[in-house]
Amino acid sequence: MDYVVVKWVHILSSTFLFGTGIGSAWYMLFANVSRDVRAIAVVSKYVVIADWLFTATTAVVQPATGYYMVRLAGYPMSSRWIMWSLMLYVLAGACWLPVVWLQMRLRDMAAAAARDGTPLPPLYWKYFRTWVALGVPAFIAFVFIFWFMVAKPI
Template identity: 75%
Template structure:
């Protein structure tokens, strides 16, 4: 496959990955802050779907296209910018895996509370804090990866 096609796929999938993450976080955060249980239930259902549809697929596409571009361009894997990108990608992935579980649990708690016309239980807010705490390093890891991909510092 041509380098520019692979690069386009890489950039496109990174846009879906990062964009879905930012969008999901934005809506989940502000739905939760509203404390409107029905809104939280609806938003969290769509956040989980978006995560599986976009994030899960692009989290595979990113290293696949990235390694293929490295191969096509002849960059050594030992390049510092590549090594740091991989480490940061690992950090983001390590944060994302528990976030997926947290989002599903938050969705379930919100749907249950909405279905019974109750407030969210205290465990929702405990899990929500963990969701935020894991999202922060993932966000900054991806911002740093974008910088490394563009600048390719030596």
């Protein structure tokens, strides 16, 4: 496959990956700030769907296209910018895996509370705080990955 086509797929999938993460975080955060259980239930339902549809698929496309471009361009895998990008990608993935589990629990608790007309349980808010705490390092990791991909500084 042509390098430009692979690069286009890589950039497009990174846009979906990062964009879905930012969008999901934005809507999930502000639905929760509203404390409207029905809104939280609806938003969390669609955040989980978006994560599986966009994040999970692009999380596979990114390393595959990245590796292919490295091979086509002749960069050594030992290049520091590549190694840092890979380490940060693993860090982001290590944050994302528990986030997906948390989002499914949050979705289920919010749906039950909305259905039953009850407030969200204290466990919901504990999981939500953990969700936020895991999102911050993942976001920072992706910002640096973008920098390394563009600047190739080291």
